[in-house]
Amino acid sequence: LKIANVTWHSKLNKTAHHTADYSSTEVILRRGQAFSITLSFQTTVQCGDNFTFIASTGPSPAESLQTKATFNLSEEDASGWSATQEPSEPGCMNITICSPANAVIGRYKLKLQILSGNKVSSTSLGQFVLLFNPWCPNDDVYMANEKERQEYVLNDSGIIFQGLEKHIQEEAWNYGQFEEDILDISLAILDRSLNHYEDPAADVSKRNSPIYVSRVISATVNSNDEKGVVEGKWNGKYSSGTNPLQWSGSVTILQKWYRRRYKPVRYGQCWVFAGVMCTVLRCLGIPTRVITNFNSAHDSNVNLSIDKYIDTSGKTLHLTEDSVWNFHVWNESWFIRRDLGSFYDGWQVLDATPQERSKGIYRCGPASTRAIKEGDVNLDYDSSFVFAAVNADYVTWIHYSNKRKKRIYSDTRKIGKFISTKAVGTNSRVDVTANYKYPEGSRKERKVYKKALKLLDVRSTGKRTKITRPRRRPSALRRQSARKPSISGKLILDASPVIGQDILLTLALRNLISDFKIIKVKLRASAVFYTRRPKAEILQLSRSIKLGSEEVKEISFKIPYSQYKNSLMDDRKILVTAVCETKQGASLLVEKDIVLQDPFLTIKVLGPAVVHKSVGVEVTFTNPLSEVVTDCVLRAEGSGLLKEQLRIKVARMAPMESSTVQFEIIPYKSGTKQLQVDFVCTHFSDIKGFVMLDVAPSP
Numbered sequence: 001l002k003i004a005n006v007t008w009h010s011k012l013n014k015t016a017h018h019t020a021d022y023s024s025t026e027v028i029l030r031r032g033q034a035f036s037i038t039l040s041f042q043t044t045v046q047c048g049d050n051f052t053f054i055a056s057t058g059p060s061p062a063e064s065l066q067t068k069a070t071f072n073l074s075e076e077d078a079s080g081w082s083a084t085q086e087p088s089e090p091g092c093m094n095i096t097i098c099s100p101a102n103a104v105i106g107r108y109k110l111k112l113q114i115l116s117g118n119k120v121s122s123t124s125l126g127q128f129v130l131l132f133n134p135w136c137p138n139d140d141v142y143m144a145n146e147k148e149r150q151e152y153v154l155n156d157s158g159i160i161f162q163g164l165e166k167h168i169q170e171e172a173w174n175y176g177q178f179e180e181d182i183l184d185i186s187l188a189i190l191d192r193s194l195n196h197y198e199d200p201a202a203d204v205s206k207r208n209s210p211i212y213v214s215r216v217i218s219a220t221v222n223s224n225d226e227k228g229v230v231e232g233k234w235n236g237k238y239s240s241g242t243n244p245l246q247w248s249g250s251v252t253i254l255q256k257w258y259r260r261r262y263k264p265v266r267y268g269q270c271w272v273f274a275g276v277m278c279t280v281l282r283c284l285g286i287p288t289r290v291i292t293n294f295n296s297a298h299d300s301n302v303n304l305s306i307d308k309y310i311d312t313s314g315k316t317l318h319l320t321e322d323s324v325w326n327f328h329v330w331n332e333s334w335f336i337r338r339d340l341g342s343f344y345d346g347w348q349v350l351d352a353t354p355q356e357r358s359k360g361i362y363r364c365g366p367a368s369t370r371a372i373k374e375g376d377v378n379l380d381y382d383s384s385f386v387f388a389a390v391n392a393d394y395v396t397w398i399h400y401s402n403k404r405k406k407r408i409y410s411d412t413r414k415i416g417k418f419i420s421t422k423a424v425g426t427n428s429r430v431d432v433t434a435n436y437k438y439p440e441g442s443r444k445e446r447k448v449y450k451k452a453l454k455l456l457d458v459r460s461t462g463k464r465t466k467i468t469r470p471r472r473r474p475s476a477l478r479r480q481s482a483r484k485p486s487i488s489g490k491l492i493l494d495a496s497p498v499i500g501q502d503i504l505l506t507l508a509l510r511n512l513i514s515d516f517k518i519i520k521v522k523l524r525a526s527a528v529f530y531t532r533r534p535k536a537e538i539l540q541l542s543r544s545i546k547l548g549s550e551e552v553k554e555i556s557f558k559i560p561y562s563q564y565k566n567s568l569m570d571d572r573k574i575l576v577t578a579v580c581e582t583k584q585g586a587s588l589l590v591e592k593d594i595v596l597q598d599p600f601l602t603i604k605v606l607g608p609a610v611v612h613k614s615v616g617v618e619v620t621f622t623n624p625l626s627e628v629v630t631d632c633v634l635r636a637e638g639s640g641l642l643k644e645q646l647r648i649k650v651a652r653m654a655p656m657e658s659s660t661v662q663f664e665i666i667p668y669k670s671g672t673k674q675l676q677v678d679f680v681c682t683h684f685s686d687i688k689g690f691v692m693l694d695v696a697p698s699p
Contacts, residue, residue: 003112005040006125012036018135021154021178021669027126028183030133030285032101036086037125039093039112050115053083053097057106057130058204065205066104101138104208105130105284106187129183132210132285134334141210141335143287151424152287152334156639157249157674158278159422160271161429162530164326164593165294168418168429172676172690173275173290174249176639177283178669182251185258186283189220192227192262194361210286210335211366214350215381219363221277221352223264229257229276230268232354234531241266243570246686248637248676250279252645269530273352274329281350287334291349291432294417296328298355298531299388302456304449306392306415309399310589314524314577316534317399324394324415325531326573326593328353330364330386332421337368340379344368347435349386358382369435375448378455387452390416390436396589398579408587413440427692486513486584487547491576491592494556499572499596499684500624503559507578507590511547519545519580525559527567528575532593536567538574570685572596599624600658601689603677609641611670611698620660621679621687623653632681634661640669640695650679670697 008027013035014020019028029035051073061068063079071077073085073095080100088094097110110125134143134153143149156175163169176182190196193216196203206212223231230253233244244267247253253265253276268276274290281288297306300321308324309317330351337344348366358364358381367383368376377384396409419433438445487509494504511517525539539559547553564574572595580588599622606616617636623629632650636642648661667673673695679687 002042002121003039003123003125004042007038007040008126008128009036009038017133018149018154019131021156022183023178023180024183026183027128028131029099029128030131030136031099031103031105032133032136032139034096034098035128037095037097038088039095039125041091041093043091051083052113052115053081053125054111054113055081055097055099055108056111057104057108058201060201062201062205065201066208067201067205099130101133101136102140102208103130104204105132105213106190106204106207129187132213134285134287140338141286141333143334147424149287151422152289153282153285155282158290159427159429160275160290160329161292161420161422162271162327162329163595165417167595168294168420169595170427170429171271171688172248172674173271173278174251174637174639174674174676175275175279175282176249176251177279179251179639180255180643181258182254182279182283185254186280188258188262189229189280190216193220194226197226209338210333211337211339211348213284214281214286214333214335214348214366215363217277217280218350218352218365219361221273221280222268222354222362224354224362227262228264229254230272230352231264231266232269232273233267234269234529235533235535238267238570243267244269244272245570246678246680247272247275248635248678248688249639250276251639252637254279270325270327270353271329274331277331277350277352281331281333289332289421290329291332292327292329292418292420293390294327294419295394295415296325297389297392297394297415298323298325298328299385299392300356302384302388304388304392304453304456306394308394308396309405310396310577310579311399311401312579312581313522313540314579314589316526316532319399323531323533327530328389332369333366335366337366340368340371344370344376344379346370351382351386356385358385372436373438373448375452375455377452384452384456390419390433391449391452398587398589406587408589485588486511486515486586487517487519487580487582487588488512489578489580489588489590491578491590493592493594497594497596498624499568499599500561500626502561503564503574503594503596505557505559505576505592507555507557508552509545509547509555509580510552511550514549515584516549517547517582517584519547519582521545521555522579523557523576524578525564525574525576527564527571528573529571530573532575534575535571538564538567568596568685569682572685599684599687601677601679601687603675603689603691605675605691605693606662609665609667609673609693609695611667611695613698614664614666616662616664617675618660618662619677619679619689620658622658623656625683626655627683628655629653629681629683632679635678635680636663636665636675638665638673638675640671640673641665641667641675641693643668667693667695670695 056068069079069081071081076082086094133139332347351364354362394414523541526534574594576592578590601621604618634648636646
């Protein structure tokens with residue numbers, strides 16, 4: 001009995017398994033769901049009683065490891081795999097094969113053994129890729145809502161929120177999980193893990209668990225331990241790679257890593273790690289979204305207190321590894337927690353940004369958002385680190401030259417603000433802070449906080465035998481001492497600051513008591529990274545201000561463009577601090593984060609977008625500077641619209657000149673698609689924009 005042909009019904013199966021979008025000729029299936037194949041024989045076949053199928057994956061397939069299944073026609077095997085004969089034409093056999101909902105994911109080989117008399121013949125039927133299945137109720141990643149599945153599994157573009165808590169910006173990101181080679185790359189990432197090097201067979205056998213797979217991906221997306229995908233860099237120059245701000249999506253990064261034989265791609269920061277991890281996890285079938293936490297604490301010793309030290313001039317001193325980032329971006333993936341219990345099912349935090357080691361490797365999560373909200377910081381994995389990121393206290397100290405230090409402010413509400421993600425089906429922002437913590441200042445929030453402190457005390461290591469810190473104060477007494485402060489202050493921007501223009505600021509000081517005061521003000525402006533680490537000093541000023549009884553005075557000052565232009569070529573963030581001290585010993589620190597606004601950029605699509613039909617795009621942008629800029633590049637990308645990133649040189653732009661560039665795109669996929677445009681110039685940081693296109697199928 002010889003097989004003449006095997007038909008995999010690729011189009012039919014891929015549509016049924018929601019895998020038709022993958023740019024691959026391979027058969028791509030989801031576990032726990034039936035698929036069809038047809039076998040054509042050279043001779044007439046009577047029945048398939050003597051047919052045995054073997055599905056295997058990984059380097060050393062074994063039934064004991066769930067990486068090999070042997071199952072007969074019309075009998076479900078103990079492994080959960082089954083094959084059923086359907087009505088067929090003469091000389092053919094239509095077979096429905098079903099994998100179990102907890103099958104190992106990855107690339108499989110399918111073989112058929114036929115017993116004829118005493119003779120066994122074995123034939124390879126081909127290969128297929130098996131993925132997680134959010135449409136299958138018995139899969140650990142099952143998601144009941146179809147609109148959520150469309151967003152968190154099938155949407156190949158999105159929005160990553162950045163900026164400041166009071167100035168939230170949306171940045172477009174091209175996930176591109178269905179683009180060419182991305183599935184192969186995602187499977188290759190699993191094979192690059194340390195676990196795989198140590199024991200390939202055991203590693204593959206654990207790939208039935210989204211807990212295991214997501215944790216491995218969080219380690220291999222960064223390059224700190226394995227030859228992972230992205231190398232992080234948070235300071236200095238990026239001349240030996242790409243400035244993290246210039247990436248617009250994951251596809252270019254993943255393809256570069258793959259094509260250069262797994263050499264880490266330089267450079268990434270948190271949103272790059274999160275964007276790449278979202279691509280890989282969605283590609284493998286795990287519902288995933290990108291989360292931004294504003295005023296995010298990096299609590300290196302996990303004592304739930306972030307100590308910031310400044311000198312008397314307002315300069316930040318690096319006396320601790322603790323820090324507060326303007327924002328930090330991580331991921332959430334949706335699956336059940338068989339290891340913790342059903343209470344902790346749902347969204348799980350994963351973070352590929354290499355900040356701290358978790359059990360010896362730079363990775364973070366999965367940490368259940370329910371565990372974080374309830375203060376269960378003893379639960380796997382890394383829930384204490386994420387709890388601190390959204391809950392730590394922020395304590396500011398002045399450090400004097402004689403090594404004396406003075407605590408000037410303790411804020412229990414600064415950390416973990418406006419935790420954000422993109423809405424389902426639209427580009428608007430959804431606030432998910434309530435998934436992470438109870439309302440600030442509520443009785444429940446304080447109870448959870450105390451519970452977390454107690455658990456951390458119990459779990460403390462030799463380095464941290466006891467946590468000594470003040471109890472959280474009620475919201476009315478947030479300053480470090482119970483006595484009423486004697487001065488207050490605020491930094492006010494006179495106008496929305498635009499790159500290329502002077503920045504105008506006012507410091508308003510108020511005497512809160514009836515005594516006359518002389519206040520020494522030391523004002524400092526620094527260019528900073530989004531991690532609030534200073535990059536360059538821009539301005540320093542000193543003033544003495546006389547304040548009468550309950551008097552308010554305003555001091556105006558400016559930061560000239562000529563002073564900040566060389567410090568803000570690759571970013572637009574400035575931190576202004578004012579340290580105000582009286583002879584009576586009262587101290588006040590006033591801070592203001594400034595993000596310079598993006599200059600003008602518009603994108604017009606010049607006609608209807610239809611698959612395989614050319615459509616024009618017009619991009620208009622303005623040089624915001626009062627000087628000539630040269631050697632600029634306009635870049636465009638978008639999954640389903642452009643196979644490769646488009647680059648157009650813009651040779652020269654006069655001061656304040658507007659320029660229009662036209663190019664054509666030929667969409668190759670229908671549906672809602674995101675076209676991103678990025679204007680790159682050495683004189684200022686990127687100007688980015690995006691437009692959503694509804695691409696019609698070809699008639």
